[in-house]
Amino acid sequence: MSKTTPATVALTKAGVAFELFAYDYDPDAPRVGLQAAQAVGKAPEQVFKTLMTLVDGAPACVIAPSDCEISMKKLAAAIGGKSAQMMKPADAERLTGYKVGGVSPFGQRKTVPTVMDETAVLFDQILINGGQRGLLLGVAPEAAARAAGARLVDIKA
Structure with missing residues (x-):
């Protein structure tokens, strides 16, 4: 597993400190994010997933x-x-340049509007996909939002 991905390059270039967390990715897990949290020994609400969506088709x-x-x-x-x-x-x-299960909000091929759930600020560090399956990045929430160009909002169902 490479520790250098477009996500780590983007964070380094932006001067954002991060910690690497490697784990055994299980593509058959019912919920990959929950499996990742368990694998690295972190609470599920501290491990953030990256989802690509369409809002009004964009x-x-x-x-x-x-x-x-x-x-x-x-x-x-x-x-x-x-x-x-x-x-x-x-x-x-195609849009991000990452494989599903390894999509990171950092270093995507194209910049798109990004939102982060506001609960991120409850933690000193959140874990976000590092750009490949089995790699998470530990980042301060405010720094992660800044690096991803994300607005902090309530998006939970």
Whole structure:
């Protein structure tokens, strides 16, 4: 496993400190984010998943705790749209340059509107995918939001 990904390069370039957490990725896990949290010994609400969505047909990125569901209505409103849906995995891979299960909000091929669930600030450090399956990055929430160009909003269902 490479410890250098477009995500780690982007964070380093932005001067954002991060910690690497490698784990054995299980593609068959019912909820990959929960499996990742368990594998690294962190609370599920501290390990954030990265989801690629469409808001009124335009791509958007969502960073949310691995143990929660996203309110598509709240997401659409946060981006300034009327409706939201999940992006197809193949489209997410093409847009971001990452494989599903390894999508990071950092270092994506194209900049898209990004939101992060506001509960991130409850922690000194959150873990976010590092750009490949089995690699998480521990980052201060405010620094992560800044590096991802994310607004902190309530997006939980």
